Amino acid sequence: MEYLWWGLVFVTGTAVGSFLNVCIYRMPAGESVVHPPSHCQACRHNLRFFDLIPVLSYLFLKGKCRYCGSRIAWQYPAVEFLTGLLFVLALVKYGITFRALRSIVLFSVIVPATVIDLRHKIIPDKLNLAGFILGIPLLLESKEVFFSSAAGFLIGGGLLFVIALASRGGMGGGDIKLSAVLGLLLGWKLLLAALFLAFVAGSIAGLTMLMLKLARLKEPIPFGPYLAFGAMFATLAGDKVIKWYTGFC
Ligand SMILES: [Zn+2]
Numbered sequence: 001m002e003y004l005w006w007g008l009v010f011v012t013g014t015a016v017g018s019f020l021n022v023c024i025y026r027m028p029a030g031e032s033v034v035h036p037p038s039h040c041q042a043c044r045h046n047l048r049f050f051d052l053i054p055v056l057s058y059l060f061l062k063g064k065c066r067y068c069g070s071r072i073a074w075q076y077p078a079v080e081f082l083t084g085l086l087f088v089l090a091l092v093k094y095g096i097t098f099r100a101l102r103s104i105v106l107f108s109v110i111v112p113a114t115v116i117d118l119r120h121k122i123i124p125d126k127l128n129l130a131g132f133i134l135g136i137p138l139l140l141e142s143k144e145v146f147f148s149s150a151a152g153f154l155i156g157g158g159l160l161f162v163i164a165l166a167s168r169g170g171m172g173g174g175d176i177k178l179s180a181v182l183g184l185l186l187g188w189k190l191l192l193a194a195l196f197l198a199f200v201a202g203s204i205a206g207l208t209m210l211m212l213k214l215a216r217l218k219e220p221i222p223f224g225p226y227l228a229f230g231a232m233f234a235t236l237a238g239d240k241v242i243k244w245y246t247g248f249c
Contacts, residue, residue, distance in 0.1 A: 005091065005096075006088050006091065006092070009084075009087050009088050009091050010084040010085070010087065010088050011054075011084070012084075012087060013083045013084035013085070013086065013087030013088065013104075014054035014055055014080040014081065014083060014084035015054055016083055016087070016108055017054060017079045017080035017081070017082065017083030017084060017111070018052060018054045018076075018080050019033075020079055020083060020108060020111055020112045021075070021076050021079050021080070022038065023112045023116075023127065024075075024079065024112045024115045024116055025041075027112070027116065027124040027126055027127060028116055028119070028120045028122060028124060038051075038052055040065045040067060040068060040070070041070075042065060042068055042070035043065060043067055043068035043070065045065070045067040045068065051066055054077070054080040054081075054084070055077045055080050055081050055084075058072060058074075058076060058077040059077070075115065079111060079112075079115065082111060083107065083108070083111055086104075086107040086111070086232070087104055087107065089236055090103035090104050090107065090235070090236075093235070093236055098138050098141040098145070099141075101138050102135065102138045102139075102185045102186075103185075103235045105131060105134045105135055105138065105185055106131070106182065106185040106186065106231060106235060107232070107235075108131075108134075109127060109128070109130065109131035109178070109181060109182075109185075110178075110182075110227070110228035110231055110232060111228075112127060113127055113178055113224050113227075113228055114224060114225045114228040116224075117174070117222040117223075117224030117225055118222060118224075118225060121172075121222050122172070122174055123172070123174030123175065123177070123178050123224050124174070125174070125177065128174070128177040128178055128180075128181050131181040131184075131185065132181050132184065135149075135181065135184050135185050136184075138185075139184070145187065148187035148188050148189070149183070149184050149185070149186075149187050149188075150184075151183075151187075151188040152182075152183030152184055152185075152186055152187050152188040152190075152191040153180050153181075153183045153184040154180075154183070155183055155188050155191060155192070156179040156180045156181075156182055156183025156184070156191050156195070157176055157177070157179060157180030157183065159179070159195065160175055160176040160179040160180075161176050164176055171223055172223070174224065175223045175224060175227065178224060178227055179191075179195070179227060182194060182227060182231045185231075186231065186234060186235065186238070189238075189242060190234045190235070190238040190239075190242075191234070193230075193233075193234040193238040193241045193242050193245070194227070194230035194231045194233070194234035194235075194238065195227075195230060196230070196241070196245065197229065197230035197233050197234060197241065198223070198226040198227045198229060198230030198231075199226075199230075201226045201229050201230065202223060202226040205226070
């Protein structure tokens, strides 16, 4: 029976991923995510439902538009598959619970945030706002959850705000808001684990890029992907990270 649930959640995840692809392409351009209907980026031909089946349509069409034959970016099926996988992992980790739902909302924010930040060096307000609005009702599970999430929201936003001030623009407003929303969805303990992981990953990647001369010191680097990495890790293994870290000091 369990596998049936996993399959169902995976399929749901890929469908959400398909919508996230729309967000990835339209949000940075300030376009509506619901209108016009999905169309080919090259020939503008409207896509039918059988062109839009997550992952499968891409495989069936061998990565080419049915109408004009131009290449479809591999990012489409990749985002769909990844979202499906993350949804299943949330279910495996937390079962059918509010916590799993909060993780699912979190994944639905960080997947597009990562791709958009890498491409455009911004995290759209709409994306953070969607995470906030979808997250709020899921905090009403218990008083404990509510207060932990409120604290996470304030700490997540506050800490990055202070860092942004101290680094004079090294950290953007989108990062601050994303961190606050992650705090809301994770609660304060897991948020701290997520930020810890994000800073470790960011430092390692930053130093490596400096050494390879791929980046310069004063250049702002998109921090969203590291926040996303930290949040993903904290969601799926954060309890272990906290145990490991507190066991050290
Ligand atoms: Zn086309």
